[in-house]
Amino acid sequence: MQRKGKVTRELVLPSQLLGDTKKYKAGVGTFVEDGKIYAERLGILNIKDNVITVTPLRGKYEPKAGDVVVGIVIEVGAAVWMVDINAIYPAFLHINEVPWFVEVGNTSKFLNYGDVILAKVKSAGEPDKVQITLKDRGLHKINGGTLIETEPTKVPRIIGKNASMITALKRYTNCRIFVGRNGRIWADGTPEGIQKIERAIRLIEREAHTYGLTERVLALLKGE
């Protein structure tokens, strides 16, 4: 989600006329028909440098290179793992992209069905050929803890401005938290802390659009 710069914010519906190709360029979330630009999905209109884009409000996670995501292994192949990252298609994790030395055919010794990993999107050119990697700082297989699922579009709110919300969650619950860009949140700590986090996340989900959300989340965290 873009948060910087002067951009107009307007809700658009699919098939809404957004502009002319003579004046603007059609970006993500739009389509062109007879020289006119239309929205292809429900979202928020952004016009920046003469490029019209629509940021979706609903829908599956759309992988972008560099995103840190929480994935679940759903298939173990000879040289590759298939990982569900909450997108339309599962992502590929090749044996060259893990920090261990894996021999072909030996994959299930390292990661098996149902294992949860904190991974990074390596390339996401075509939507059905997403590559993820474990070879970077802080990426690893996750043991223990709890997974909380939310909508990918709510993730920026859960992190907050300059990570304010997530810092507050960490401070008041003494839990370790990872927020994946794909809407999966992993938390580990005391059962009470995890419960508190889940309640706070549901509050953020429900009231994401209201003012003074941070204060209310803080009240919830302090009050118990």
Added chain:
Amino acid sequence: MSKKPEDLKLIDENGRRIDGRKPDELRPVKIKAGPLYRADGSCYIEWGNNKILAAVYGPKETLPRHEQHPLKAIVNARYNMASFSVEERKRPGPDRRSIEISKVVGEALEHIILVEKLPRATIDINIEVLDADAGTRCAGLTAAAVALADAGIPMRDIPVACSAGKVDGQVVLDLCKEEDNYGEADMPVAIAPRKKEILLLQMDGHLTPQEFDEALELAIKGCEIVSKLQKEALLEKYIKEVGRENE
């Protein structure tokens, strides 16, 4: 069209219909976007006495894998009538009629979804008729269109459907149950309102070419009214989220 009882008059001396409507008047339509929490997109519609829920799941990877289409998404529509939706209990499960409606509604919706942007994916559309009172395929398609937009699926237009027909020798808009049962013709029409493309057109009964043109024009007018309601329903749900972005 079944045999009409002798004393039944579908249009009275003042030109009013059996439920008090004018010939070119719609039944009251109420649309709510996103009532279902678990679905990716959903819609509830009340169209006269019709009550219909539509749910959209996906896009998701097509399984089994050999059924994947490498260039486009597969749209699966399922129209189902609840056993309690009609006066006489209906045997549950798909029958000849609901299989046909699933097919025509699915094809109409596939035409406006940008399927080529979602290769190897599936979009499941479920239309559940809870209460039926003529024109369920139109109301179902209208609800499914809102559910698709609610699911954030890329589409070229928000399709909309409405029926027209002939009752007691007069062309009327949006037939109710009595009119459907004892009238002369019923014609459901679905359009893509932006370019007025016809996505679905069926007819039961008899119309002269002039009456057909008149009925089609009337149905398209009805579609345009419902199209506005669809957009209002979507805006009502999402306008709050824009407030969030403005913060």
